[in-house]
Amino acid sequence: MKKYDDLGSFSEGLAEIRLGSKWGFINRELVEVIPCKYSSAELFSEGLAVVSLDGKFGYIDKAGKEVIQCKYDYAYDFIEGMALVRLDDNIGYINKEGKEVISLIYANGYEFCGGLAIVESGCRMGFVDKKGEEVIPLIFDEVYDFKEDLAVVKLNGKCYFINKVGEEI
Numbered sequence: 244m245k246k247y248d249d250l251g252s253f254s255e256g257l258a259e260i261r262l263g264s265k266w267g268f269i270n271r272e273l274v275e276v277i278p279c280k281y282s283s284a285e286l287f288s289e290g291l292a293v294v295s296l297d298g299k300f301g302y303i304d305k306a307g308k309e310v311i312q313c314k315y316d317y318a319y320d321f322i323e324g325m326a327l328v329r330l331d332d333n334i335g336y337i338n339k340e341g342k343e344v345i346s347l348i349y350a351n352g353y354e355f356c357g358g359l360a361i362v363e364s365g366c367r368m369g370f371v372d373k374k375g376e377e378v379i380p381l382i383f384d385e386v387y388d389f390k391e392d393l394a395v396v397k398l399n400g401k402c403y404f405i406n407k408v409g410e411e412i
Contacts, residue, residue, distance in 0.1 A: 259285075265282070322354040
């Protein structure tokens with residue numbers, strides 16, 4: 244077996260490896276299945292891994308095929324079939340085919356949780372669904388993920404719960 248400079252954890256049957264400054268993946272039999280050619284590599288999530296080449300981020304599958312081009316300034320793991328991506332100073336969301344389902348128009352965003360994602364624009368926060376609809380308007384100072392179908396929100400110094408249609412509880 245090759246001696247690597249760094250080893251990562253296994254996820255979905257593959258682990259990251261580093262040789263010099265380049266990253267790749269080995270399988271559970273310790274066979275290098277994806278060569279060390281990436282500037283960075285993340286764990287596999289939902290069958291895809293975030294990798295970077297020449298300062299840009301994209302996604303590969305478990306065979307090492309680049310399924311979403313390395314064109315983003317940053318990319319996050321797929322959660323619930325969606326991934327948060329950043330280009331310039333804007334974020335949006337893509338599906339596993341690389342289609343920008345939610346336009347890159349937000350200042351900040353978070354992973355999907357229970358079918359909704361927190362997004363932020365102009366210091367205001369709200370929620371979008373997987374179609375890109377702002378199902379709960381960006382009017383809050385702070386919002387937190389839904390737990391048991393309720394989310395804590397803060398507006399004008401007051402905290403309260405809302406349901407998934409934005410109604411105060």
